[in-house]
Structure formats: C-alpha cells, structure tokens
Amino acid sequence: MRLRSEDAWGDFDDSGMTRRFVGTASLSLALFLAACGGQPRPMPHRAPHRTAERPVSPPRPAGPVSDTPVKVGKPYQVAGIRYVPADDPNYDEVGLASWYGGQFHGGPTANGELFDMDRVGAAHKTLPLPCYVEVTALDTGRTVLVRINDRGPFVSNRIIDLSRRTAILLGIERSGVARVRVRRVFPSDEDRLALRSGRPASDRPYAPTSALAMLNARFANRPPDPKAPPLIAAAVPDAAVPVGGWFIQVTAVGDRAKAEDIAEYVAGRVEPAGALWRIRMGPYRNAADASSALAQVQRQGYQDARLVVIAGNDHVSEWKSTQ
Numbered sequence: 001m002r003l004r005s006e007d008a009w010g011d012f013d014d015s016g017m018t019r020r021f022v023g024t025a026s027l028s029l030a031l032f033l034a035a036c037g038g039q040p041r042p043m044p045h046r047a048p049h050r051t052a053e054r055p056v057s058p059p060r061p062a063g064p065v066s067d068t069p070v071k072v073g074k075p076y077q078v079a080g081i082r083y084v085p086a087d088d089p090n091y092d093e094v095g096l097a098s099w100y101g102g103q104f105h106g107g108p109t110a111n112g113e114l115f116d117m118d119r120v121g122a123a124h125k126t127l128p129l130p131c132y133v134e135v136t137a138l139d140t141g142r143t144v145l146v147r148i149n150d151r152g153p154f155v156s157n158r159i160i161d162l163s164r165r166t167a168i169l170l171g172i173e174r175s176g177v178a179r180v181r182v183r184r185v186f187p188s189d190e191d192r193l194a195l196r197s198g199r200p201a202s203d204r205p206y207a208p209t210s211a212l213a214m215l216n217a218r219f220a221n222r223p224p225d226p227k228a229p230p231l232i233a234a235a236v237p238d239a240a241v242p243v244g245g246w247f248i249q250v251t252a253v254g255d256r257a258k259a260e261d262i263a264e265y266v267a268g269r270v271e272p273a274g275a276l277w278r279i280r281m282g283p284y285r286n287a288a289d290a291s292s293a294l295a296q297v298q299r300q301g302y303q304d305a306r307l308v309v310i311a312g313n314d315h316v317s318e319w320k321s322t323q
Contacts, residue, residue: 009211064196065113065149072128078154085126091184094219095159097135098177099167100152109150117164119198123150124160124182132187132195135160136207138179138215140171143204145187147195156264157225169200176257181215245283246290250297250305252276266297283310 073085101117109115111129127133127148136143146166153161160182164173172178191201207215250266252273253259259270259277268281281297284290290307297305 009205009208061114061198064193067130067192067196070128070130071111073151081154083125085128087128088126089184089186091127091133091182093159093183094138094179094181094215094222096157096177097137097160097162097167097172097180097182098153098155098158099162099164099173101164111149113149115150115163116198119163120144120146120166120169120195120200121150121163122146122148122160122166123152124148125151125154127184132185132192133160134183134185134204135162135166135170136181136183136215137170137172138181138212138219139175141207141212142170143207144169145185145191145195145201145204147192155261165200179216179219181218245310246287247280247282247284247308247310248290248294248297248305249308250279250281250302252278266302280308 072087075082075084077083100123104115105117107115109121110123115121122133122135124133129151130147130149133146133148134143135146144166146162150161158177160180162170167173167178170178170180172180187201194201248268250262250268253262254276256270256277259279262268263270263279266279266281268279271278271280281293282290284293287307294305294307
C-alpha cells in the first residue's frame with residue numbers, strides 16, 4: 001500500500017499523539033541494481049545561497065526526465081565517513097537542510113541529469129536515485145514534494161541539500177540552513193510527471209501546529225551525526241604551546257560561511273583578517289609535525305597552504321625549509 005501525500009498529517013491530532021504509519025509502501029521497481037548509484041559530487045567548500053551572479057541556465061531536456069533505472073548504489077566514503085545507500089520505503093528523519101544553487105547550476109548530478117537550481121530537486125546521501133520525498137520546513141510549516149536525483153550534502157548534521165527553487169517554495173532560502181522533516185513518499189503519476197518535467201507538484205497542506213510541535217521535539221532529541229576523523233594530522237592542544245608555535249595557513253576567503261566549511265574539512269579554525277577570513281591549523285609541536293600536516297593538506301587541494309611561525313609577540317613569519 002502506498003503512502004499517499006494526503007495521509008501526511010492525517011494521523012496527528014490536537015492532543016499530540018504520535019503519528020501512526022499508514023502502511024508499508026510497496027515498490028514497483030527493482031531497486032537493487034548491480035550498477036552503482038552515481039558518484040557523489042566532490043565535497044564543496046561553499047555557501048551556495050550567497051552566489052552573487054546568476055549563472056547561465058543549462059539546456060532543458062526535450063521532455064520529462066526518466067525515473068528509470070532506479071539505482072541504490074554501492075557504499076562510498078567522503079571526508080572519512082562511510083555512507084551506505086539503501087532503499088528504505090519508511091525513511092522519515094528530522095535534521096538540517098541546506099540548499100545549493102549557482103555554483104553547481106548546469107553541472108551533472110549523481111544520476112547523470114543536469115542540475116537546474118530553478119527546478120524542484122534535492123540531494124540525499126543514501127536514498128535511491130531517483131526517488132521522492134516530502135520536505136517540511138519546521139519554521140514555516142510548508143511541505144513540498146521533492147525528487148531526489150543527487151548525492152549530498154557532505155557536511156555535518158545536514159540530511160538533505162535542496163535546489164534553490166525548493167528552498168524558495170519552503171520559505172527558507174534566506175536562512176541558508178533550516179530545520180526540516182524528510183519523509184519518503186510514493187506520489188501519484190501526475191505529481192511525478194510534473195517534477196520530471198520541471199514543474200512543481202501539486203500543493204501539500206501546511207503542517208498543523210500539533211505536528212510541528214512533535215517534529216520540533218524530535219529535532220531537539222535527534223541523535224548526533226557521526227563525526228568524521230580529521231583528514232589532516234591533528235594539532236596539539238593550545239595549552240601545550242602556550243607562546244606562539246608552528247601553524248599552517250591553509251587559505252583566506254572573503255565569505256565566512258565558506259571559511260567555516262573549509263575549517264571543518266581540515267580540522268582548523270577561522271580567524272578574521274581584515275576583509276578576509278583566514279583558515280589556520282595548529283599549533284604543532286615542531287617543524288617536522290607541521291611539515292607532515294602541510295603535505296597532507298596540500299594533497300587535499302590547498303596547494304598554496306604554507307607554514308607560519310607565530311612568536312610570543314604575535315609576530316608572524318613564514319617558514320621556509322632549508323632542505
């Protein structure tokens with residue numbers, strides 16, 4: 001029995017009783033294919049909602065994109081965390097959603113389609129490609145039917161990455177990151193065709209107050225996401241190097257959100273530097289430890305990263321190897 005969209009809030013009542021599952025959704029497609037479910041997008045260091053310029057739109061498909069073949073995909077690893085794609089017809093989670101736009105506009109998604117930030121779509125780490133979910137914004141109560149066709153987001157504590165159009169429909173585009181519920185559904189052929197053709201599906205009812213209260217409680221008590229092991233050799237605690245020390249200056253960017261993404265990726269810290277935000281790692285005990293970590297961070301793509309020595313008077317000097 002398929003879970004209909006109109007059943008989404010039917011089992012919530014004003015007393016706040018727990019929603020009952022209407023039934024177990026039956027699958028109409030053989031999801032467990034031997035083929036891989038597409039490669040995830042490279043982990044971006046970005047704040048996509050801050051894109052300044054509108055990029056050129058990708059060419060639109062001549063007709064609706066296809067919902068077949070459906071691919072679950074093989075396990076994969078990003079930034080030290082292993083993800084296991086699975087066909088879970090009862091998937092229902094609360095967490096944080098982000099959205100991505102101009103930086104990926106026109107690029108390929110994990111299932112081979114072209115990403116269009118002006119269409120309703122999203123990326124998920126483990127659900128089949130494609131599949132359908134209803135996303136409810138806990139701050140606005142709005143619910144939107146969304147087609148999953150990409151992998152991501154590979155950032156701690158985020159469960160879905162929405163297209164710009166989806167974020168607008170949910171009323172969360174200005175916040176960039178928002179609290180949401182993501183629930184797997186099996187919509188009507190008409191709604192599927194609308195999304196496959198680049199149009200929004202039929203309107204979903206707003207979440208009632210009692211449902212939002214329960215979802216907010218679920219969000220507050222949700223288990224933490226697994227922490228990725230540091231990709232770069234760990235620095236010693238600050239207390240171990242009380243005066244100055246060896247540091248790695250990874251890069252400096254003009255966007256604080258982007259700087260924080262990079263710092264999370266390399267296990268560093270963000271520091272203001274005039275109009276820029278600087279990402280530094282350290283301190284390290286000695287030049288050898290710092291040089292080893294520098295080699296690792298350069299292999300991660302930060303070729304301009306360099307060692308700096310900070311003296312007790314906050315004087316910063318660049319260190320150059322004599323070897």
